[in-house]
Amino acid sequence: MSRTIKFRVWDYSQRQMFYVNELVWSSSRLTVNGSLSEETLSQFTGFLDRNGKEIYEGDVLKFGDGISKEFTRRQGHVVFDYGQFFVTVEAGRFFCSLAALAHQKDGDGCEILGNLYEHPELGDKKPAQARERLGGET
Secondary structure (H helix, E strand, O other): OOOOOOEEEEEOOOOEEEEOOOEEEEOOEEEEOOEOOOEEEEEEEEEEOOOOOEEEOOEEEEEOOOOOOOOOOEEEEEEEEOOEEEEEEOOOOEEEEHHHHHOOOOOOOEEEEEEOOOOHHHOOOOHHHHHHHOOOOO
């Protein structure tokens, strides 16, 4: 079994999302696309939303509850923890496996609303706090 390993990066200084072409580790520093600016990496989860869009860490998703046919019951953002991707809901207090959501039959899986970096209003915290919660430096 193989999966595609891809990253995108939010550059705080330029306030823009970039897709990563090159990652280089040197002297305990990470260079992304030739730049050492303050940035946060988001890894592709290997899953697509119901519209065929790639789901990355930091994406905000809406999804059904797996019980009813109603699609828009919950909203949460994607995090990587305990060796897998989860969706955290309700200010980080509830985790649901992204694999379970992506393959959910009732409610048609999940749909990307945006991400915590370009649309911080979708999350429960401000961008710097979201970056800290997702493992980046503050």
